[in-house]
Amino acid sequence: MKKSLSIFMMLVLLLGLLAACGPDREAREQSTEDENNNTENQGEEPKPEKLVVWEDVDKGIALEPAIESFEEEYGIEVEYVELNMADKIRDQLRLDGPAGNAPDVVTLPHDQIGQVVTEGLLQEIQVEDAVLDTFSESSISAQMFDGKLYGLPKSTETPVFIYNKALMDQAPETMDELYEQAKELTSGDQYGFIAVLDDFYMAHGYLAGMGGYVFKDNDGALDRNDIGLNNEGAIAGAEFIQKWYADGLFPSGIIGETGGAARDGLFNEGNAASVMNGPWALQGMKDAGIEVGVAPMPKLPNGEPVKTFMGVKGWHVTQFTKNPYWSTKLIEHITNEENAKTRFELTQEIPPVKSLIDDPIIAENEAAKAVAEQSQYAIPMPNIPEMGEVWAPMASALQTIATGKSDPKAALDEAVETIKTNIETNHPGN
Template sequence: MKKALSIFMMLILMIGALAACGPKEEENTGSEGNGEKTEDASKPEKLVVWEDKDKSGWLEKVAADFEKEHGVKIEFKEVEMATKMKEQLRLDGPAGTGPDIITLPHDQIGELAVQGHIAELNVSDDVKSTFSESSINAQSFDGKLYGLPKSAETPVFIYNKALMTEVPATMEDLYEFAKANTKDGKYGFLALWDNFYFAHAPIGGNGGYVFGEKDGALNPQDLGLNNEGAVKGTEYIQKWYAEKLFPNGIIGENGGSAMDGLFNEGNVASVMNGPWAFGGMKDAGIDFGVAPFPKFADGTPMKTFMGVKGWHVSSYSKNQEWAVKFLEYITNDENAKYRFEQTSEVPTNVALVDDPAIAENEGAKAVALQTQDAVPMPNIPEMGEVWAPMASALQTVVTGKAQPQEALDSAVKQIEQNIQQNHAK
């Protein structure tokens, strides 16, 4: 009996061994019959993308190319970016009817990240190096990356070629040109320096800053808006108004339209303005040139504020890995260039600065070059407490009601109080 049992056990072991060596059923290894690895079985049927109003035309080709390459359909629709995009995400995201991908101005990133509406992105250093360092910084919050750059804009130096034959070499030269060419309702140079968005250029260029950094993140407890550099920059601004190189009409809410009117009527040789103004200048028939800002005589640049539009993944998306894959695809050099050609919005891909599409476009090249010296507008929620006090301070200075140090000290005190009251943790 023992012998029979022993033989039976040996047969069982042999059968098991043969089964282990025999052919197995095909496992889901992600391979097709051609031996090539297929993409993740969790690949979605489609991704939903929200693009800005009147900007989605370029996506038709790129979406079709992505679907052909990856088998994922891209469904896109337009939502006004600056004010409606984030509000719509807050409603549709939790309801399960929102997009996988949205686009935002970078100064909204901090707010939406804190509230949990957008997801942190994990991409390689090779992907990050596609873009300028400043634009990647703009897409980051609290040391984490939340988007990939789509385009950037920043104020540049725009001049009427009939009134200014070449760009002044320095800001000091521009000041002398303005003194010599401001009379009888004509002006050599105009800027909206009672508006902190524009005033940051001379303030930052002289050493002022909004928030310092701590451990790679903006520190709202470190305000540099009334330091020595900020005062020096504000004194520089004060000088232009005190010497009546700027008219009273470009102060306050209507300053922008007043300045645009003067330039488009041919009464101003040069202005500080952004690419959003190019269309009106063309329509007015002005033969204008565009350049990055002259530097100060000591070589320090005008540190304009930069706005970066980016692509972001909704934290409510069930397809975040594929959403990131699509972000990397639409922001590669080829597709970023194609989008620029369709929308005229300047990408931050470093390889495109010298591409003929941008290098031979005077306005785009000027924006691309100026962004290299620009400072991304702080994207932390506390930045919302800065604008009104700084506008008030600058307007009291340029109207002669206060001196720079006094006005900036008052602004910083108000900002600190607002941050403590509204953002205390």
């Protein structure tokens, strides 16, 4: 009897305890749910009244519709100012940043990123993989420095193959084919193909396509101590370049600083069937009355593409903004597919947005399609400060190669030694 009573009393106490705990448990569950909801709502930081953007000169027309849709979606005013992107934006940011007058977002050429990050003018950004997947891999690589992302790309440019349709029916598929055509078409003052290959910007594609490289790329971090401009591939590329000069297929007047002007003059006068040049030259060709065709560079003898240097213009969040979250949201918005397409329509700047390569607006534009396709093979110019030590030694080496004063290996060995010495001298401790 006592045992049964004890069991009964224990059950009563247990039921009472559960009843008492029930409301507390429900309250705790509700509290947890509220905390989760609050965490989700806090994903967006407080909105600023205004964001300020520095845009390139004469490009604001393409920014305006992107700003309008951003303001409509997020309720944040965006003001923009046009400044020369090549130098004025960087130089002004150096002054206005410490003074408290810096913008939230700026546009810069990618080869300035390393320097301005080193100076503390830009900050790393964080975006989702889905955003990164919007763009070509090479254009995202151009926005990296020391393995970190410092911007999103807005446009790209790279040298391509341009030909006079009155003198050449179509672009050749390979450089070997072009070489044979050039031999047939070169006579007197007429040339089949002209490229300014003592200019390292232009010559790089041949050295890199054969296996050379400037600085070793380790997952977005360039190693200044690993220079591949005199490796076996680079030497093979230089030997291929030298052959064009040695066989008299390039005019002697395209060596040195006047080479570019000589190339442009010969083509625009109808004395060159084809050239290697950038999209920036097309308007002058059309103004000269030349009906041009544009294509990616023909493949090298090893079957690889000419891996031209690529320049990428991007959008960046400054170190001085008080609103990095919304500044990042802004550059995501103005580089999305819709706004990138609008920018191309209004400025002809070619966006490195993968989905637009097959869009009729680019696919049916011969020049834009060629640049977009060539950009898939192109390599962003190194954006670390040490790149400044590369240009002059490589120009000297390429000139001695082009004029036959040195064999490629000796010239490139000397150039690399000079580059390494200059890096150690001018960039100690890096």
